[in-house]
Amino acid sequence: MSHYPEAHFIKSANAPGQFVPDTGTEVAFAGRSNAGKSSAINVIVNRRQFARTSKIPGRTRLVNFFSLGDEQRLVDLPGYGFARVADKMRDHWADLIADYFESRKSLRGLFLVVDIRRQLTDYDRQMLGFANSVGLPAHVLLTKTDKLKRGQAAKALLEVRRELGDAATVQHFSALSRLGDEEARAKLDEFLALSPG
Numbered sequence: 001m002s003h004y005p006e007a008h009f010i011k012s013a014n015a016p017g018q019f020v021p022d023t024g025t026e027v028a029f030a031g032r033s034n035a036g037k038s039s040a041i042n043v044i045v046n047r048r049q050f051a052r053t054s055k056i057p058g059r060t061r062l063v064n065f066f067s068l069g070d071e072q073r074l075v076d077l078p079g080y081g082f083a084r085v086a087d088k089m090r091d092h093w094a095d096l097i098a099d100y101f102e103s104r105k106s107l108r109g110l111f112l113v114v115d116i117r118r119q120l121t122d123y124d125r126q127m128l129g130f131a132n133s134v135g136l137p138a139h140v141l142l143t144k145t146d147k148l149k150r151g152q153a154a155k156a157l158l159e160v161r162r163e164l165g166d167a168a169t170v171q172h173f174s175a176l177s178r179l180g181d182e183e184a185r186a187k188l189d190e191f192l193a194l195s196p197g
């Protein structure tokens with residue numbers, strides 16, 4: 001069963017004017033492309049193909065709004081990690097994301113999806129910087145934990161924790177084994193219940 005039985009896609013936005021009305025609460029999901037963001041969202045919402053894992057180039061470049069029911073939303077931010085993308089497009093995404101973080105009153109937290117084998121990238125630091133600059137709490141899902149041995153996974157978590165300090169909370173996650181799904185949902189619900197910052 002879905003943990004958010006009323007969850008559904010609302011719309012995609014390519015410009016701030018297309019964002020859904022800024023009421024209720026929402027949590028943004030970001031991650032470098034291929035980090036495993038769509039897979040993580042599917043596991044958290046507990047629905048296969050909720051946020052498509054397959055490559056749909058159009059959609060991955062837009063801000064995608066999903067309702068979780070009851071004036072609560074999950075917002076899938078564009079990954080902009082493509083090698084073949086023109087700088088101009090990348091600037092457009094960066095502007096769109098900056099605008100989103102600065103303007104959304106309903107935004108309560110950031111979920112950052114990071115491939116545990118790659119550690120934090122400049123993209124991740126930039127996203128955490130956006131969240132930090134507007135006083136937004138952040139949570140890092142170190143996903144694909146199933147790809148590492150136990151000891152390596154524990155070491156990677158400690159390293160990321162050390163780098164982030166108080167800037168974000170961190171957990172292990174795997175879309176494959178569903179490791180960490182309850183912890184992620186608890187954090188998502190905690191963020192969605194926060195009062196305006």
Ligand SMILES: Nc1nc2c(ncn2[C@@H]2O[C@H](COP(=O)(O)OP(=O)(O)O)[C@@H](O)[C@H]2O)c(=O)[nH]1
Binds near residue numbers: 052079145147174
């Ligand atoms: N082994 C493993 N593979 C994963 C995991 N999460 C995602 N993947 C794979 O990584 C690739 C990219 O995943 P996707 O969710 O589409 O990444 P996105 O671009 O960040 O949305 C796909 O082939 C997924 O099947 C995970 O936790 N474990």
Ligand SMILES: [Mg+2]
Binds near residue numbers: 034038039052053060
């Ligand atoms: Mg995706």
